[in-house]
Amino acid sequence: MFRASTSTAAATSQSGELPARIAWHRPLLAVAAAMTVLAIVSSIGLIVDHREVTGLPLWAKPLKFALSIVIYSVTLAWLIGLLRRGRRFAWWAGTISAVLLLVEMVAIVxxxxxxxxxxxxxxxxxxxxIWGIMAVSIVIVWFAAMVVTALLVFGGRRGGAALGDGARTVAIRSGIVIAVIGMGLAFLMTSPTAAQLDNFQGIAGAHTVGLADGxxxxxxxxWSTVAGDLRIPHFVGMHALQLIPLAALIVELLMKRMPALRPERFRVAIVVTVTALYSGILLLLTLQALAGESIVRPSTLTTIVAALLYLSAACAITVILVLGARRRAQRGQTALSTRDRWSHGSLG
Structure with missing residues (x-):
């Protein structure tokens, strides 16, 4: 069963390129395909069914979760396929995730x-x-993600996973670690609020902080525009799994136009900077939500901290690019001097 679901990835080249073939996790790809169909159905539901639940269109939640699971399933299927060591263990973790994600969506729909x-x-x-089944399912999915994370992070670069060069490796590993943290932030929503305890109406837990959901x-x-909303850091954290590797890809594409980025260590430094910025923003969004502060109405302190985070990252990246350019220029001058000495030596 395991062999039928995966194929052997091609060996990584000495240049650090990713393998030409990846052993995609097929059960997760099947879930992604099913969620794509559900997303289409939910989009139609938004058009033809105008009912609302907690102030939102009835089919908005199925649509959001379907799209999120499509992205998550495809990414996890790819990451499992990159593993060399512990792939069978990861395959079962991915398969359990696939089944329980379907359970979650059956409940939501x-x-x-x-x-x-x-x-x-x-x-x-x-x-x-039903809520108990959903809660247990998503906790198991979270633990399964931690299994894959551990294999990717601690598997080692030699034979552990075919992640590519240093910048891609840092991006993939940091992205999945932050994503697991983002998934864990969902636990902050599961405790009943003081208002719910004082006047129980059958709901125990909330997305918003400071006001009731809806x-x-x-x-x-x-996402609430008048109160804090824990769904925001949860969302941002989860999708570090896609956004940080995407940043590494953009840096790699820019390498063709910016020779300063060609040395691997400078690309790694930029990815580390992006990861630090992403982590800082995630922490800030979490504290903002817990303080009951709306994402569209940030306090002066939140605005200043966010500006400092972005400014610090911009300065760090600028310094990295300047150092890279200088290093490139020094190497060019060294090569030119060597060529001149060789030329004069030949003439003599």
Missing amino acids: GAAVGATTSHFNVSTAFHAA GQGIPILG
Whole structure:
């Protein structure tokens, strides 16, 4: 079964290029395909079904989760395929994730069909059981992601995983570590609020901080525009898995136009800087949400800290590029001097 689901990746070249063939995890790709279909169906639902749940269109949550799972499943299927050591263990972790992600979506779609909320709903024994299944499922998915993370991070560069050069390796490893942290931030939403404890209405847990769920929010996403919202750092953290490796890819593409980026250590330094910036922004968004502060109405302190983070990253990247350019120029001068000495020696 394992052999049928994967193929042997080609050996990594000495230049650090990724293998030409990747042993994609097929069960996760199947989940991604199913979620793509669900995303289309949910988009149609948004058009033809105008009912709302907690102030949002009924089919907005299935659409959001379907798209998120598509991205997550494809990325995890790719990462598992990069592994050389522990691939069988990772394959089972990915397969369990695939099954439980489907369980999660069945519950979400079922709640949408019933015109009710899926998350935090303990209003009846049936809804409490469904919410319990969802909670257990997503915790197991989280642990499965940690298994893959451990194999990627601690597998070692020799035979552990075919991640490519140093910059890609840092990007992939840091991206999945931050993504696991982002997934873990969901636990902050699962405790009942003080208002819910004082006046229990069958809901135990909330996305927003400072106000009840269902107020003014960003269209489709639903993120609160009047209170803190823990979905924001959860979302940003999870998608470090895609965004940080994307940053590494952009740096690699810029290498053709910017010779200063050709030495690997300078690309690694830029990826480390981007990772530090991403981590700082994630921490800031988490503290902002916990403080009950809206993402669109940041306090003066939040604005200053964010500006300092971006400015620090910009300065660091500028210094890296300047050092890279100087190094490139010095190497060019050295090569020219060597050529001149050889030329004069030949003439003599």
